[in-house]
Amino acid sequence: MPEQFKLILKHVDAPGYTPDIECYMRHGGYEALKLALATAPRDLPDGKKLTPKEVVREDVKASGLRGRGGAGFSAGLKWSFVDRRSGKPIYLICNADESEPGTFKDRQIIHKDPHQLIEGMIISCWANDVKLAYIYIRGEMPRGAKLLEQALAEAREKGFLGKDILGSGNDLEIYVHRGAGAYICGEETGLIESLEGKRAYPRIKPPYFPAVLGLYMCPTIVNNVETLCHVKHIVTMGAANYAKLGTPNNTGTRIVSLSGDVQRPGYYEIEVGKVTIGELINDPDFGGGLRPGRSLKAVIPGGSSSKVLKAGEVFKLNRKGADGQMTKVDVPLLDLPYDFDSLQQAGTMSGSSAIIVLDDSRSMVDTLANLSEFYAHESCGQCTPCREGALWLAKGLHRLSHGEGRKEDAAYLSHIAQNIQGRTICAFGEAASWPVLSFVKKFRDEFEAKGAADEEARAKATGPAHGTRTAASSNQH
Amino acid sequence: MSFAVPAPLEARLDELTTHYPQKRSASLMFLHALQEHFGHISDEAVEWTARKLGLTPINVHELVTFYPMFRQQPLGKTHVKVCRTLSCALAGGAEVRAHFCEKLGLDAHAHAPQTTSDGKFTVEFVECLAACGSAPVVLVNEDLHEKVTAAKADAILRTGK
Numbered sequence: 140m141p142e143q144f145k146l147i148l149k150h151v152d153a154p155g156y157t158p159d160i161e162c163y164m165r166h167g168g169y170e171a172l173k174l175a176l177a178t179a180p181r182d183l184p185d186g187k188k189l190t191p192k193e194v195v196r197e198d199v200k201a202s203g204l205r206g207r208g209g210a211g212f213s214a215g216l217k218w219s220f221v222d223r224r225s226g227k228p229i230y231l232i233c234n235a236d237e238s239e240p241g242t243f244k245d246r247q248i249i250h251k252d253p254h255q256l257i258e259g260m261i262i263s264c265w266a267n268d269v270k271l272a273y274i275y276i277r278g279e280m281p282r283g284a285k286l287l288e289q290a291l292a293e294a295r296e297k298g299f300l301g302k303d304i305l306g307s308g309n310d311l312e313i314y315v316h317r318g319a320g321a322y323i324c325g326e327e328t329g330l331i332e333s334l335e336g337k338r339a340y341p342r343i344k345p346p347y348f349p350a351v352l353g354l355y356m357c358p359t360i361v362n363n364v365e366t367l368c369h370v371k372h373i374v375t376m377g378a379a380n381y382a383k384l385g386t387p388n389n390t391g392t393r394i395v396s397l398s399g400d401v402q403r404p405g406y407y408e409i410e411v412g413k414v415t416i417g418e419l420i421n422d423p424d425f426g427g428g429l430r431p432g433r434s435l436k437a438v439i440p441g442g443s444s445s446k447v448l449k450a451g452e453v454f455k456l457n458r459k460g461a462d463g464q465m466t467k468v469d470v471p472l473l474d475l476p477y478d479f480d481s482l483q484q485a486g487t488m489s490g491s492s493a494i495i496v497l498d499d500s501r502s503m504v505d506t507l508a509n510l511s512e513f514y515a516h517e518s519c520g521q522c523t524p525c526r527e528g529a530l531w532l533a534k535g536l537h538r539l540s541h542g543e544g545r546k547e548d549a550a551y552l553s554h555i556a557q558n559i560q561g562r563t564i565c566a567f568g569e570a571a572s573w574p575v576l577s578f579v580k581k582f583r584d585e586f587e588a589k590g591a592a593d594e595e596a597r598a599k600a601t602g603p604a605h606g607t608r609t610a611a612s613s614n615q616h
Numbered sequence: 617m618s619f620a621v622p623a624p625l626e627a628r629l630d631e632l633t634t635h636y637p638q639k640r641s642a643s644l645m646f647l648h649a650l651q652e653h654f655g656h657i658s659d660e661a662v663e664w665t666a667r668k669l670g671l672t673p674i675n676v677h678e679l680v681t682f683y684p685m686f687r688q689q690p691l692g693k694t695h696v697k698v699c700r701t702l703s704c705a706l707a708g709g710a711e712v713r714a715h716f717c718e719k720l721g722l723d724a725h726a727h728a729p730q731t732t733s734d735g736k737f738t739v740e741f742v743e744c745l746a747a748c749g750s751a752p753v754v755l756v757n758e759d760l761h762e763k764v765t766a767a768k769a770d771a772i773l774r775t776g777k
């Protein structure tokens with residue numbers, strides 16, 4: 140039986156659990172911080188000695204923790220890229236912009252257990268010599284922003300923030316910064332520009348890697364809310380024990396946001412890779428299956444930007460056999476383990492770990508039209524292919540979903556999408572084109588049939604004039 | 617109408633600028649606070665913010681026009697933001713918005729934000745509010761309403777929140 144594993148969500152929704160610091164500390168809160176500050180230096184076999192901060196950074200690397208914001212990049216490796224020689228201050232930013240359609244996990248932490256995030260941030264800041272950090276929270280979470288401000292004030296009062304934290308000689312301030320309704324602020328360099336008080340225009344990489352040239356052109360760490368929470372648990376459990384959770388290279392737990400056509404939409408924390416997509420959708424403890432009489436049509440597996448998977452698809456996955464050799468095995472969609480690597484091998488991504496389920500009552504044309512309108516609205520407008528292309532896609536799909544389609548629209552839409560991806564400053568270009576490319580490729584018949592039906596309906600409506608004349612002229616021969 | 621920022625608000629904003637090594641960073645937080653107080657961002661508010669943060673008005677104006685949450689016109693007292701994006705659409709978000717519009721005598725097909733003539737309500741479509749598991753959702757001023765039905769929508773209209 141697949142089960143939830145509640146590490147991050149342990150107290151969330153528990154009866155009587157409140158977001159204030161007293162409640163948090165009654166449940167063992169801020170013990171991980173004390174543990175981290177008391178870390179002993181470590182002697183390495185090669186005679187080198189790690190400082191306590193280096194020990195925690197190494198442990199985060201050894202834990203295998205991968206970013207929970209979208210790209211799934213190793214958190215420890217990201218921290219190791221930070222330029223520590225520049226002499227400039229190092230900043231840390233918590234990405235609480237949560238705006239990828241389908242995703243609603245960070246919201247739960249922010250509103251129901253804000254101190255868990257703050258403790259994770261304090262440990263991460265201490266380990267990285269950060270003295271000033273921000274929580275960039277999306278503008279549409281005003282209550283969350285106030286809760287976080289309240290929680291930060293409480294932590295300050297207890298001496299977990301401010302000067303000389305718990306007598307450790309380390310200073311740290313964390314402030315809340317509110318966005319104002321733009322999805323692109325979730326992209327880390329757009330976020331940095333926004334935090335600098337500018338339009339959230341993403342920066343081009345290279346050279347503007349945040350680890351080197353981030354906030355105010357200083358080295359900067361940007362991590363997702365959930366990622367930073369995990370740091371606390373790595374410290375408590377130890378890297379080796381943490382790495383036993385989940386599956387190799389996909390360690391720990393992860394909160395999955397499940398929405399769309401299931402009976403029990405919601406957020407479910409699982410050990411990464413220990414639960415399959417089918418179980419998430421159908422198990423009574425998870426999605427509880429589709430509505431009565433419905434069958435599965437498609438799954439958007441990792442937020443709206445991920446490539447869609449079609450019901451009945453079978454994927455070739457690498458699996459280590461008993462002899463240690465890698466072999467390719469066939470894995471049907473519903474048996475795909477929900478983890479970073481399996482979804483990547485299936486040609487898509489686990490992204491923000493948001494699953495949107497579509498049943499057989501749904502039109503793929505209308506579904507894609509809805510998503511494309513989102514991307515057209517959210518393009519920041521810096522790159523021509525993205526700004527224009529996202530609009531064309533949305534317009535084309537609007538036509539197709541409103542009875543004005545053409546047979547060639549399927550090809551037209553793919554052509555536009557192909558000319559966006561890879562030609563833009565930031566990954567939004569891919570985010571806008573991948574849904575289009577995958578929907579049209581996997582449901583091509585449906586797109587072409589809709590265009591053809593629209594053409595036919597129009598031909599009927601405008602009368603037989605054109606058609607008969609052609610027929611008459613050919614009769615003359 | 618003359619533009620005056622009350623002293624307590626100005627003091628709060630002055631404190632905010634100390635959160636950042638560079639004052640310009642406080643612009644979004646300034647605009648949020650001014651919009652909350654005045655109901656929208658006027659040209660005077662833009663100029664005032666620019667003066668306080670050592671910027672030119674265009675530096676601030678370009679934020680107001682970029683970030684969807686900022687408004688250059690006053691809106692209704694109760695601001696109803698209905699999520700338009702996929703999970704909510706699958707659960708009937710468009711119908712919820714149409715219900716609000718019909719009840720308020722607004723055009724259910726217009727795309728932009730619309731305000732009732734008595735200035736009480738503004739209805740608009742917004743993008744995913746990060747609450748897709750309890751779709752369809754509506755943000756009413758600062759309060760999130762989940763699994764919104766026609767009955768819940770009517771309650772929002774009755775109470776204004």
Ligand SMILES: Cc1cc2nc3c(=O)[nH]c(=O)nc-3n(C[C@H](O)[C@H](O)[C@H](O)COP(=O)(O)O)c2cc1C
Binds near residue numbers: 212
């Ligand atoms: C268009 C776009 C939107 C993004 N939105 C978010 C977001 O809302 N929240 C988030 O944590 N990361 C988002 N990301 C990913 C961030 O750029 C960044 O990789 C992430 O915050 C890093 O944190 P992590 O390593 O802990 O996952 C987005 C990326 C792109 C390209």
Ligand code: SF4
Binds near residue numbers: 523
């Ligand atoms: S890809 Fe799109 S969102 Fe990203 S920088 Fe270019 S225009 Fe802006």
Ligand code: FES
Binds near residue numbers: 242
């Ligand atoms: S789609 Fe409506 S809240 Fe996410």
